[in-house]
Amino acid sequence: MNKAFASYHPAVSFSFFILILILSMLLMHPVLVGISLISACLFSWFLNGLKGLYLNFKFGLPMFLLVALANPLFNHRGKTVLFFFRDNPITLEATIYGLCSAASLVGIIVWFSCYNKVITSDKFLYIFAKVIPTIALLITMSIRMVYKLRVQLKMITAAQHAIGLAVGEGQVRQRIRRGMRMISILLSWSLEDGIETSDSMKARGYGLKNRSAFSLFKFSWRDGIVLGIIAGLGALCWAGYIAGYGVMRFYPALAPLKLSPPALGMYLCFFILALIPSLIELRENVKWHFYKSAI
Amino acid sequence: MSNRTEGKNRHFLILRIFRWALMITVPCLLIFSALNEDKNYGLLSILLIILAMVPFFLSFERRKPEARELVVIAVMAGIAALGRVAFAPIPHFKPTSAVVVITAMVFGPEAGFLTGAIAAITSNLFFGQGPWTPWQMFCWGMIGFAAGILRNIGWFKSNLRLAVFGFLTGFGFGWVMNIWYVIGFIEPITYQAIMAAYISSFWFDFTHALSTLIFLVLLARPWIKKLERVKTKFGILDSSKKL
Missing domain, CATH: 1.10.1760.20 (Arp2/3 complex 21 kDa subunit ARPC3)
Known part of the structure; x- marks a missing residue:
């Protein structure tokens, strides 16, 4: 379940993520940053459940604090002085800017975690196989290698333990030597293994002309419609950004929140854009619920 | 059979257009945003770093x-x-x-x-x-x-x-x-x-x-x-x- 957005054509999901990531970095406005963060968390909740969201927060919170605190401590611009910290003025404007950029950063991290869940290696290869085939393959192989190395390391640990050379026992010197021995075994094993893999690749015709990558993706009407909606909303958001509604003035004094119709329209467009994947998931969940209850 | 290859060609065409559109629009928009008033150097620096690795x-x-x-x-x-x-x-x-x-x-x-x-x-x-x-x-x-x-x-x-x-x-x-x-x-x-x-x-x-x-x-x-x-x-x- 919860794979509705991922079942769309890679072009759709990939352009959505590119667009939302760029916009999240570009738009420095409390309202838009809040929208980005909340909808990213919502989508992450749909994809990974509460546990995934908790992991995001565990990672994101220290980063949030670091960035949010750094700006007011390093910067003393702004009209409204809140208090003095070691003879340095801490201003309201710098604090708000710090909070804003920290929230934007955490939003981007959460969007990236969703990206990792939706754009799987095969989709990544599919998108980049025609432009940078070798690099795309290299990245995919190396990601796969990390998991493989982990398994191999576990096996080595078990074998070393069985012959009485466990890393967790003995003096420090001995432990270090045993640890080194394990990594060294891992290196030769994985390299020799890798050579076998590459020979097998070559035997199957890697690098020959007219070889194509296998894929099961089809661009259907529903992909076209969603891609069109994403492009349209993205263009509207961009227009709003150019017109100056996407960025708030922080210095020397906070600008009042714009609430004119075009500004509200821009907020709405960005809100809908950021919610698209969650809406797709929600629609699928509701549908599934009704199918189940109809049985 | 011919129908199938045709479908495949159409498919590749869509992908190709998509790729070129992405490759051209994204950098242009980013450069434009840097020249825009708010000077978003963070994003521009990322773009430049990527270009440096190309x-x-x-x-x-x-x-x-x-x-x-x-x-x-x-x-x-x-x-x-x-x-x-x-x-x-x-x-x-x-x-x-x-x-x-x-x-x-x-x-x-x-x-x-x-x-x-x-x-x-x-x-x-x-x-x-x-x-x-x-x-x-x-x-x-x-x-x-x-x-x-x-x-x-x-x-x-x-x-x-x-x-x-x-x-x-x-x-x-x-x-x-x-x-x-x-x-x-x-x-x-x-x-x-x-x-x-x-x-x-x-x-x-x-x-x-x-x-x-x-x-x-x-x-x-x-x-x-x-x-x-x-x-x-x-x-x-x-x-x-x-x-």
């Missing part, structure tokens, strides 16, 4: 490398990434730079760059991708590239020089990453803010430098021996003649 990737792509080269780089990048994950409990203490340097010392600057850049992407799958990923790719890639070039001019003859280089890369990595931090999150950028960022990062950079030194001293000689053996045995990535 020649390295493209020259590798053009060369049509053998499967064996690919696998060796993938394994080394995997080890570098796994090392970073394994030592995650000790902040900023990581063997990644050391592994990248060792790879470059055996297989040359190009392999060093690729190992470093790809180790950054791969390990960030565990630490969280973010706007800093291209910067880390650039830093580790450049560490590998520099190590490869220094090897080619015969600089790594003594262990001491290797250790010094390892120690300096730790600081170099941190200092370049500080630039990103200042550009991305400090507004307005002042001299004091830059100083404060560099002073507060000193101990993190020092830990990174120290860990690189320790791992290089411990690992370099035995690993280089091993990798050289694999290199001669299977005849891979012998780029000693090239720069």
